[in-house]
Amino acid sequence: MGNSLMDTYVQVFANRSVWMESAAIEQLHTTARNLQGIRAAVGLPDLHPGRGYPVGAAFFSTGRFYPALVGGDIGCGMALHATSLRVHKTSPSKLEKALGVIDGPLTEALLEEVDMAQLQALAQRCGVATAEALQQSLGTIGGGNHFAELQAVDTLYEEGALDKKCVHLMVHSGSRGLGGTILREHVERFNHDGLAAATPEARAYWQQHEAAIAYAQLNRSMIARRMARALRMELSLVLDISHNHVQRHEWRGESGFLHRKGATPADEGLVVIPGSRGDYSYLVRPASERDEALHSLAHGAGRKWARSDCVGRLKPRFSLADLQQTRFDSAVVCADRELIYEEAPQAYKDVDGVIASLQEAGLLTLVARLRPLLTYKRGAMQCC
C-alpha cells in the first residue's frame, strides 16, 4: 500500500553544479511512496543517502508521523554565539593551546552552572535515561559530523548583522545517546510503521522527543560554555536551531506533521548553514513566506562520499598533518585518525553550490559568511 503519486509532492532543490547521488533521490521517492500519509517530500541541495531514509530532506505527513524518519539524533542542531574574543588578538595555534581537551564529562565548576532540577525533569520526561547518565554526556560534542568551530566573520552581506571584530563560535551537536535510545525503543515496539496522531503512543513519543530536543539544546549551550571558560571569553547567543525533529505543521491548508531529517527550519528566523570543516559557513535569512521547500533549508554542505570510502580515497594523497590544517590556515583538532578522513573537506559537497541553489530558488538571502579559525572535532583523550 503506497501513496498515490498524484497526491504526493516530491521536489529536489539543487542546481546543476551540486553533487547529487541518485541513491539519495531514490530514497526520497521510496519514502514518499511507502510511508502511509506522506503528502510531500523535499530534498534540499545537501541531500545524500542515509540508512533507509535520505539526509537533507523534509517530509510532511497527515494522520501519522514517523519517529524513524527523524532518526536517532533527535534535536541535533546548530548554535551560533558571538564572543568577546577579538579576531586580531588571536590565532589558530593560540586557540588550540588554550582550549586543551574538551571531550570528557564537565568539570565540577561547569556542572555548578547546570540546572540539576532541569536535568532531573528531562530524565523523568524521556523515561529512558537517568539524570546521572544525562550529566555524563552533557557538554560533549560527540562524533560524526558534529563539531565546535571558532570563526572569523569573512564577509557581511547585511551591514551590522554581526561584529566583524569578534570571534564567533558555532556548535553542531545533538542529544548524544539519548535520542538514539528513544528511537531504538520506539522501533523495537513499532518498527517503521509510525504512530497515529492523538494516540497515547504518539503522546508518549512526543514527550520523549521534547525532552531530547531540550537536552540537545542544553548540550550545545554547555559545549559553548566550557569553551568560553577555557578561552576566557564572554558569549552572546545569536541563534540555536534544531534540524532533526518532527513538528505539528500546517502546509497548503492541511494540518499534519513536518519531519526534518537534516533540514534547517526556514520559519524560525536567521539560520546558519555550515560548509565542511575546510570551507565557509553562511548565516542566512530564510524566505519564511515560501512553502515549496516545506519551510526548510539545507543543514550543511552534505556528504559527497560515504564514510566507508573516505580513508581509501584520501589516505594515498593526504597525511594526517595535511588534514589538520585547511586552505584557510585554520586548525582541525581531531585525534581520531578515521574520523578526520571521514570528515575531510573532500568528502563533502561544495557549500557554495548548496547556497547558490537555495538562493536561485528564492529560498534565502545571505547575511554573513564565516571562515574557520579552529575546528574542534575530538581531542586526544577519547581516541583509541
Place this chain on the structure above:
DNA sequence: ATGTCC
C-alpha cells in the same frame, strides 16, 4: 548519529 561495531 552512537556511554557505537569490529
